[in-house]
Ligand code: AMP
């Protein structure tokens with residue numbers, strides 16, 4: 001196994017029910033697919049928790065120097081309501097309610113989704129495909145599944161034949177640990193019993209009448225694709241028949257992801273995904289946050305304070321910090337107290353971080369920076385354990401405080417290591433915005449001016465042969481993550 005940054009990563013795989021050692025299919029490259037939002041209304045904080053978990057996972061993989069192709073789709077068609085009635089297509093229903101075209105609904109809530117992600121400092125995925133942009137691929141997949149004997153047409157709709165799949169020795173239900181016979185006993189008929197051979201067969205293509213606005217031509221007449229098919233079509237197109245990681249909230253495990261496994265396996269003869277990752281739910285008042293029950297808060301309502309649940313507004317870094325203090329596989333119950341505690345904790349961490357520049361170095365260290373640094377990696381290598389990582393970051397803050405009050409000493413080299421490790425994990429991996437460099441071009445300009453002034457002072461010190469001072473300026477800047485480079489054209493710096 002090739003180790004990146006010398007770290008051995010373990011990921012909990014829903015498929016095996018264990019933390020498995022992660023090895024990518026192609027050395028140094030990772031393909032990751034995460035089910036995106038259904039853009040018929042605003043995303044709520046629960047959705048954001050799931051996307052944030054994958055943002056941090058993506059960030060850590062990048063930090064380890066993997067080249068990651070991260071695909072997160074936009075579901076803008078084919079996601080029916082639970083009653084399966086075509087007339088209740090969420091986009092069509094919402095467009096009636098808001099008196100907008102369905103594609104105006106899609107546009108409105110896609111823009112809202114991106115605004116929220118920007119507010120919370122998410123990295124964009126490398127590809128963000130839409131279901132409506134991949135209708136042809138979905139028709140082709142449906143045709144292939146019919147040809148291979150895994151699907152059948154009925155009244156202009158096409159269904160995946162779960163029993164034909166199992167008859168070939170394949171195991172529908174393996175991902176979500178369900179037994180096909182139990183499924184048979186428990187499945188409600190969502191798509192109209194008469195059209196399907198068996199209740200658990202699921203739609204690949206749904207027939208739509210002219211009254212249905214979102215519909216496309218197909219070999220089976222006008223209609224629209226089934227929700228499960230879009231993710232198989234887009235993941236296969238951009239990541240291949242088998243890829244490394246597929247993620248989503250645990251409510252998607254069944255039937256959505258189970259259906260994806262069946263579609264991919266039926267088409268290609270092998271399972272589509274090596275690691276299935278599922279995030280746990282955000283709850284409020286002990287109940288799952290959800291649009292349909294009304295138990296939700298919108299992200300912007302939390303940031304602005306315009307809601308009746310929290311006593312005040314909270315800034316995005318605090319929300320991030322609060323979410324990441326729970327492991328992604330644990331339930332997190334959001335509350336005013338939890339947010340206030342996170343705010344206190346984050347401010348304490350930042351207060352210590354800001355002292356880094358004042359610390360005096362010594363010829364010896366009385367604190368063990370190398371083993372602490374490895375503990376930070378160990379936490380993330382253990383199935384992205386952000387709460388343990390955050391505990392380690394507080395240990396880093398403690399180091400700063402004890403050096404600052406003189407009860408411990410640190411060498412320049414260790415100080416640099418402490419500083420860069422904290423900066424890597426707080427800003428690059430956990431995704432907090434760095435107050436020193438974030439967005440504000442004014443502060444970036446100021447920083448540039450100050451560093452250039454220090455470079456000038458260092459040049460004067462060197463001209464006066466005061467090498468102790470010139471080295472001190474270089475080392476102290478380095479401890480802050482600013483590296484000077486002496487070249488033919490003079491001294492430049494990188495942050
Ligand atoms: P949807 O737009 O409903 O498909 O949801 C987008 C993502 O948010 C999916 O991965 C869901 O599993 C996830 N999700 C929905 N509700 C919650 C919640 N309360 N907590 C965490 N994730 C959620």
Ligand code: ZN
Nearest residue numbers: 035036231256
């Ligand atoms: Zn999906």
